[in-house]
Amino acid sequence: MKELLSKYENKEPEIVFHWNDPETEAEGWTVINSLRGGAAGGGTRMRIGLDMNEVLSLAKTMEVKFTVSGPAIGGAKSGINFDPNDPRKKGVLERWYKAVSPLLKAYYGTGGDLNVDEIHEVIPITEQSGVWHPQEGVFNGHFSPNEADKINRIGQLRHGVIKVLENTNYSPDVSRKYTVADMITGYGVAEAVHHYYDIYGGDIKGKRAIVQGFGNVGAAAAYYLAQMGAKIVGIIDRVGGVINKDGFSFEEIKTMFLTKDGNTLKADNMISFEEINEKVWNLECEIFAPCAASRLITKKQISTMIDTGLEVISCGANVPFADKEIFFGPIMEFTDSRVSLIPDFISNCGMARVFAYFMERKVQMTDEAIFNDTSITIKNAIQNTFDNNSTKTNISNTAFEIALKQLI
Numbered sequence: 334m335k336e337l338l339s340k341y342e343n344k345e346p347e348i349v350f351h352w353n354d355p356e357t358e359a360e361g362w363t364v365i366n367s368l369r370g371g372a373a374g375g376g377t378r379m380r381i382g383l384d385m386n387e388v389l390s391l392a393k394t395m396e397v398k399f400t401v402s403g404p405a406i407g408g409a410k411s412g413i414n415f416d417p418n419d420p421r422k423k424g425v426l427e428r429w430y431k432a433v434s435p436l437l438k439a440y441y442g443t444g445g446d447l448n449v450d451e452i453h454e455v456i457p458i459t460e461q462s463g464v465w466h467p468q469e470g471v472f473n474g475h476f477s478p479n480e481a482d483k484i485n486r487i488g489q490l491r492h493g494v495i496k497v498l499e500n501t502n503y504s505p506d507v508s509r510k511y512t513v514a515d516m517i518t519g520y521g522v523a524e525a526v527h528h529y530y531d532i533y534g535g536d537i538k539g540k541r542a543i544v545q546g547f548g549n550v551g552a553a554a555a556y557y558l559a560q561m562g563a564k565i566v567g568i569i570d571r572v573g574g575v576i577n578k579d580g581f582s583f584e585e586i587k588t589m590f591l592t593k594d595g596n597t598l599k600a601d602n603m604i605s606f607e608e609i610n611e612k613v614w615n616l617e618c619e620i621f622a623p624c625a626a627s628r629l630i631t632k633k634q635i636s637t638m639i640d641t642g643l644e645v646i647s648c649g650a651n652v653p654f655a656d657k658e659i660f661f662g663p664i665m666e667f668t669d670s671r672v673s674l675i676p677d678f679i680s681n682c683g684m685a686r687v688f689a690y691f692m693e694r695k696v697q698m699t700d701e702a703i704f705n706d707t708s709i710t711i712k713n714a715i716q717n718t719f720d721n722n723s724t725k726t727n728i729s730n731t732a733f734e735i736a737l738k739q740l741i
Contacts, residue, residue: 334730335661337737342659346389347407352432359415359425363433364392366408368440369740372474373407374399374688376446377429377455379417388412390659394651395685397660398678400736401714402685404692406475409441417448426458434462440474443467444688451514452495466491468688476692490691493698500700505556505590513687513703519553521683521707522622522649525675527561528712529645532719533673538562540644541580541618545569546625548596550649550681552589554622559586563620567613570598571625574609578616617641624649631655632664639671644725648677661733669729676729678736679714683707 348365362385365373375395388410396408411433415425426449430437437443437459444467445451451467459467466487472478478486496513498504503520504511530537542563544555547570555565564580568589575581575589575598589600604612614637621643623630630653635643646668656662668674686707690696697703714732722731 334734334737337741338661338733340741341737342393346392349385350433350436351385352429354415354425354428356428357415357419357421357425359413359429361411361413361429362388363411363436363441364388364409365436365441366392366396368474369396369407370405370475371477372404372440372442372471373409374442374468374471374685375408375410376444376451377411377413377449378446379413379415379422379426379448381414381416383412383414385412391651393659394678396740397733397736398682398685400739401679402682402710403689404471404475406471409443410446411443423454423458426454427461430458430464431462434459434464437462437464437467437470438473440470442469442471442688444684445514452512456491468692471692482694486692486694489696489698490688493691493703494687496698496700496703498700503700503704505587509591513700514684515549516553517683517687517704517707518681519550519555519624519649519683520557520704521686521711522550522554522624522647522680523557523561524708525647525680525711525715526558526563526620526622526645528708528715529647529673529675532712532715533723533725535644537620539564540620541566541616542620542622543567543569543613543616543618543638545621545623545629545653546571546650547589547593547598548624551622551624552593552596552598554624554647554649555586556590558620558622559583566618567609567616568598569606569609569613571606572597573603573606574598574613575600575603576609576612576616614638615641619644621646622649623653625653626650627652628655629653630664632667635664635668643672645673645675647675647680649681651677651681653677661729665729670726673725674729675715676732679711679718679732682710682714686710
């Protein structure tokens with residue numbers, strides 16, 4: 334696996350598009366790792382300090398993810414080095430998408446990512462630049478559909494991602510109009526834990542869990558884990574957190590979900606970040622869901638959790654460990670050799686899978702069909718890993734080997 338990974342990491346990307354905004358200091362890149370299957374896909378992010386290497390590593394991560402979620406295309410990513418809170422953001426995005434629109438029409442599909450909203454920014458702004466849908470390039474490059482088929486599938490994709498959830502099994506409150514895009518990634522993170530116990534042995538009910546991050550992914554993961562019967566004993570967010578060694582009830586987690594302030598935890602009995610960061614890693618737990626930013630988890634934190642009974646990690650964040658390597662750094666390797674580590678490209682593939690699902694010819698548009706499709710995709714990936722390695726360690730190592738053999 335290490336040889337395959339080294340070869341994959343060191344291979345130069347097929348296309349690098351570099352842009353300097355003529356009106357601000359913004360700088361942007363689209364990195365297309367490869368045009369596998371005639372196209373490539375990956376979202377657009379914006380943050381201060383972003384550079385081309387970050388975009389490149391994310392493009393390679395997307396390519397690995399597509400081996401699980403489908404379609405069988407190359408990985409790509411767009412990134413803009415600019416302050417997302419700057420009032421000039423909208424203009425920057427408008428000029429960016431105009432510049433990158435030829436790629437979006439031909440062979441590149443994008444979506445929302447860090448600080449860039451799929452529904453309110455990506456879709457309307459790309460439309461202004463003459464792109465039918467941010468995924469149009471994937472349709473043209475990979476599927477090569479006729480005009481009528483393309484119109485039908487883009488319509489399906491356009492309606493599906495923003496579909497308001499009506500089924501109370503999937504929505505915390507149907508009157509709040511949560512969409513598929515709001516909930517699907519966190520759902521996948523929770524389903525990965527559920528399928529892990531089904532396949533490797535055990536029962537999720539009664540297992541204690543810690544969730545890191547309470548944005549879209551973390552809050553939804555906590556909600557669905559609690560719905561499955563897991564006991565959330567700790568939540569650590571960027572402003573603070575909460576602890577209950579006996580586990581919060583499903584109703585308590587649901588209330589926290591419904592009362593969060595945007596992507597920030599807001600709850601009674603919250604303690605400061607400094608205090609939660611000191612205490613949470615020492616809690617007894619079997620499940621850990623890192624769903625905050627990338628590259629935060631230290632070896633010391635993981636070691637402490639292993640000592641208190643950690644069994645499985647389901648990654649909601651891409652590359653959650655504080656390693657400098659693109660994929661398999663020493664902290665990740667240490668963790669993988671000691672506990673069951675479900676890699677990010679399996680556990681957080683929900684949104685990528687939703688895109689792939691809606692790109693297929695006529696599919697069912699019910700909440701149950703959409704969420705079941707993501708669940709089955711994650712289950713199949715974990716089962717495939719188990720079939721190649723039935724031990725509870727080195728799961729990520731095995732999953733990477735399966736993926737890389739498809740790419741090299």
